[in-house]
Amino acid sequence: MVDMNTYWPIVLIMGVGTFVIRFSFILIMDKLTLPDAVHRMLRFIPAAVLTALLVPSVLLHKNGVTSFAGWERLIAALVAVLVAWKTKNILATIGSGMVVMWGLQALL
Amino acid sequence: MSKNWSTFFSGVRITSPLILGVAPFGLIFGAICVTTGVPEWGAIGFSTIVFAGASQLVVNQLMAEHASMAVIILTGLVINMRMFMYSASLAPHWTGLHPIKKGLLAYMLTDQAYAMSIARYNEPDGDTINKPLFYFGSAITMWGCFNITTVLGAYLGAFIPTEWDLGFAIPLTFIAVVVPAIKDRPAALAAAVGGAVALVANDLPYNLGLMAGAVSGIVAGYAAERRQTNG
Known part of the structure; x- marks a missing residue:
């Protein structure tokens, strides 16, 4: 159970800290010129960061211990990658991933 | 309709399919938060104040395990540090905007709104649109979706069967936006x-x-x- 005495302090500090992270470069960029190397690194942010987010969350369950989340998730994710690549359609990607995962869950 | 408003609505429209993947996120967070003993309005406040689902789930779990305050906050902020990068990436597109407007847009920054906006900015005609307004349409769609579903999850979450594994929709949204990028x-x-x-x-x-x-x-x-x- 969560201790409500520390709940709001944690939420508020998280809120302020997260806002500062989000605001940082957006606020100061007018007064700042980025080195060319940094500028060229920016374009790799979507590919690198989103994949770093999604791979562990597809493959690993974290209920206290980290463990393999199951073949149905891995296969469904690969199907979704294929659908995303071929169609570039968001609904089709999410829909096909969920349907394949549920289908395999019923079969396996 | 003015060109500006059509830019705003194209941000809404292009982002709206992601609701399918983000809605489960809000539902799950609202539901889990309440099962750890947080009142419904506490879960809702967490989503509106922090508005960063991945860190909220981890922070809530650490709070339930009674980790120390320092560890909880540090862990949550480390998860959100990726948004330094999103901030640096979006900033060159929003120069000259009033700081208060920048602050509002920054508060609503998410993985999804970032990815959709950068993809749009990088299209051949990307420099001709009102960039902050496109982002605003995208971000407010995600904001509304996550906060409304947090409310639903907090009050109704106990009715969502865990076997459905709705949480899997979250990485699927990332697949949907990263593969075309x-x-x-x-x-x-x-x-x-x-x-x-x-x-x-x-x-x-x-x-x-x-x-x-x-x-x-x-x-x-x-x-x-x-x-x-x-x-």
């Missing part, structure tokens, strides 16, 4: 290295694996591009 070999390498390092480094303390993966991926992509251009 990979347009050449350096970007593909950035994704492969980012994903692999994040997976291997998953057990690092404070969830540092995410940042380790993100930074390695970016450096790998940059190095590959330099090799390509230098022959």
Whole structure:
């Protein structure tokens, strides 16, 4: 159970800290010129960061211990990658991933 | 309708399919938060104040396990540090905007709104649109979706069967936005290295694996591009 005495302090500090992270470069960029190397690194942010987010969350369950989340998730994710690549359609990607995962869950 | 408003609505329209993947996120967070003994309005406040689902789930779990305040806050902020990168990436597109408007847009920053906006900005006609307004349409769609579904999850969450594994919709939204963003070999390498390092480094303390993966991926992509251009 969560201790409500520390709940709001944690939420508020998280809120302020997260806002500062989000605001940082957006606020100061007018007064700042980025080195060319940094500028060229920016374009790799979507590919690198989103994949770093999604791979562990597809493959690993974290209920206290980290463990393999199951073949149905891995296969469904690969199907979704294929659908995303071929169609570039968001609904089709999410829909096909969920349907394949549920289908395999019923079969396996 | 003015050109500006049509830009706003195109941000809403292009982002709206992601609701399918983000709605479960809000539902799950609202439901889990309440099962750990937080009142419904506490869960709702968490989503509106912090508005960063991945960190909220982890922070809530650590609070339920009675980790120390310092560890909880540090872990949550490390997960959100990736948004430094989104901030740096969006900033050149929003120069000259009033700081208060920048602050409002920054508060609503998410993985999804970032990815959709950068993809739009990088299209051939990307420089002709009102960039902050497109982002605003995208971000407010995600904001409304996550907060409304947090409310639903907090009050009705106990009725969602866990066997449905609705949480799987979250990584699927990332697949839907990242795959079209990979347009050449350096970007593909950035994704492969980012994903692999994040997976291997998953057990690092404070969830540092995410940042380790993100930074390695970016450096790998940059190095590959330099090799390509230098022959």
